[in-house]
Amino acid sequence: MTEIVIATKNAGKVREFAALFEKRGIEVKSLLDFPDVPDVEETGSTFAENAKIKAEAAADRLRRPVIADDSGLAVDALGGRPGVYSARYAGEEKNDARNIAKLLSELEGVPMEKRTARFHCALAVAIPGRPTAVVEATCDGYITEAPRGEGGFGYDPVFYVPERGKTMAELAPDEKNVISHRAKALAKLEEQWDDIIGEKGESE
Numbered sequence: 355m356t357e358i359v360i361a362t363k364n365a366g367k368v369r370e371f372a373a374l375f376e377k378r379g380i381e382v383k384s385l386l387d388f389p390d391v392p393d394v395e396e397t398g399s400t401f402a403e404n405a406k407i408k409a410e411a412a413a414d415r416l417r418r419p420v421i422a423d424d425s426g427l428a429v430d431a432l433g434g435r436p437g438v439y440s441a442r443y444a445g446e447e448k449n450d451a452r453n454i455a456k457l458l459s460e461l462e463g464v465p466m467e468k469r470t471a472r473f474h475c476a477l478a479v480a481i482p483g484r485p486t487a488v489v490e491a492t493c494d495g496y497i498t499e500a501p502r503g504e505g506g507f508g509y510d511p512v513f514y515v516p517e518r519g520k521t522m523a524e525l526a527p528d529e530k531n532v533i534s535h536r537a538k539a540l541a542k543l544e545e546q547w548d549d550i551i552g553e554k555g556e557s558e
């Protein structure tokens with residue numbers, strides 16, 4: 355395989371997948387390259403369900419192998435919210451700055467040791483004519499009291515990674531791409547790749 359479509363219009367995700375797959379010699383396309391593929395509603399109650407919905411819809415439409423990423427942030431002090439609603443946390447119109455502002459206001463007064471959280475990433479691989487495979491991974495950290503850093507996307511400026519002493523947005527892209535929920539899920543996918551693709555699945 356020399357090219358894979360990621361069923362997303364999130365430019366931050368596309369950038370990370372492009373870097374992660376570049377190491378593997380695979381070129382990444384996204385739905386930004388296929389603007390006619392309609393958005394699907396993320397009606398699932400889990401990251402895995404939503405990843406499957408997005409991957410299968412795009413694979414059906416494009417008739418080619420597709421990976422979808424459904425991800426989000428689970429905050430312990432909020433009972434796991436925003437969870438699968440992370441993108442729409444502050445309203446249907448997705449907006450990272452408003453999502454962060456809402457998160458910080460909900461956590462106001464919560465001490466650092468109780469601000470534990472984790473990013474989740476579910477990756478679904480849909481290949482026409484085959485069962486869809488899903489892998490999942492997480493990345494643990496804390497929610498800071500104020501945003502820091504310019505890198506990454508989404509909630510990265512308020513997600514503190516204790517092992518690095520930095521927020522996800524303060525890490526270089528290569529550093530995030532080693533420790534992130536997305537990088538870990540992709541590593542799992544790689545372990546299962548031959549089974550998913552199947553011996554006769556791809557001749558390229």
Ligand SMILES: O=P(O)(O)OP(=O)(O)OP(=O)(O)OC[C@H]1O[C@@H](n2cnc3c(O)ncnc32)[C@H](O)[C@@H]1O
Nearest residue numbers: 362363364423424425426427440441507508509510
């Ligand atoms: O569904 P697609 O088109 O892929 O794009 P999306 O942005 O809607 O993506 P999701 O439905 O998976 O929602 C993910 C939410 O979690 C956030 N998120 C996911 N991965 C993240 C990461 O690595 N760093 C920071 N925030 C992240 C992201 O900003 C969204 O608010």
Ligand SMILES: [Mg+2]
Nearest residue numbers: 396424425441
């Ligand atoms: Mg989405």
